[in-house]
Amino acid sequence: MTAPAPAPPATPLTLPGALPATPLELPGTPPADPLAELRDIHxxxxxxxxxxxxxxxxxxxxxxxxxxxxxxxxxxxxQTLGYRALKELEAIERDGARYADAHAVARAAAVLVRRIVMTRGDRSRLALSGDDWQRFLAGGKAGLPQPMARFMALAPYVPPAAAAAAGIDRxxxxxxxxxxxxxxA
Known part of the structure; x- marks a missing residue:
């Protein structure tokens, strides 16, 4: 007995218009691996x-x-008058040896206050003395309290040993x- 002839290989069934199962490589087309042509990013x-x-x-x-x-x-x-006057008052306040009591502070401050009035241009106020000067010092929103205004008006004329500063705190x-x-200022 003879062996039967081998059967032809089975070909897949393809439909008309269908693509072949294996891709065809045409000349000039990239290889099948698309990542092979990538370059590094610079x-x-x-x-x-x-x-x-x-x-x-x-x-x-x-x-x-x-x-x-x-x-x-x-x-x-x-450069303002107020800044300089406050600095001078701070120097008086710091110098506790020369200005230890209220009377010494008032005598030095009386000169400073007169200089402020003169620098501001209130020359008519420079002639004030006694009760008029006291009223000027106590006047306005920033005026001195009455006892301190009276003390400031009298301080340059009272001897240092007088008890005029008994009720005034430095x-x-x-x-x-x-x-x-x-x-x-």
Whole structure:
């Protein structure tokens, strides 16, 4: 007996218009592996710190301008009469050896108050003395309290040993003078 002839290989059944099961490679087409042609990504260079961008130059310029204006305003404030008078009153307050009691503070502050009035241009007020000077010192929102105003009006003329300052506290006198200077200088 003879062996039967081998059967032809089975061909897949294809429908008309269907693509073949294996892709056909045409000349000039990429290989089947699409990742084989990829290249590495090249990142751009880092952004340098210098030179600065125009926005940063503008910010630096505005900051410099603000600092200049602040310095100018502070300089002008220090040139004012009130600032200088308060600094002189602080020097009187710190010098406890020369100005230990209220009478010594009042004598030094009386000169300072007269200089403030003269610098402000109130030359007619410089001629005031006694009760008129006391009323001037006590007048206004920042005026001295009546007992301190009377004491300030008399302090330059009373001898140091007199008991005129018996009821006046040195710290209260300095605080009242500071308020008077802020309101009148």
């Amino acid at each position: 990142l751009p260079d880092a952004v340098p710190f210098w030179p600065l961008a125009p926005g940063w130059w503008l910010a630096v310029g505005l900051l410099a301008l603000l600092l200049l204006v602040a310095a100018l305003l502070e300089w002008r404030r220090r 710290a209260q006198l300095l605080a009242s003078l500071r308020r008077w200077i802020r309101g009148n």
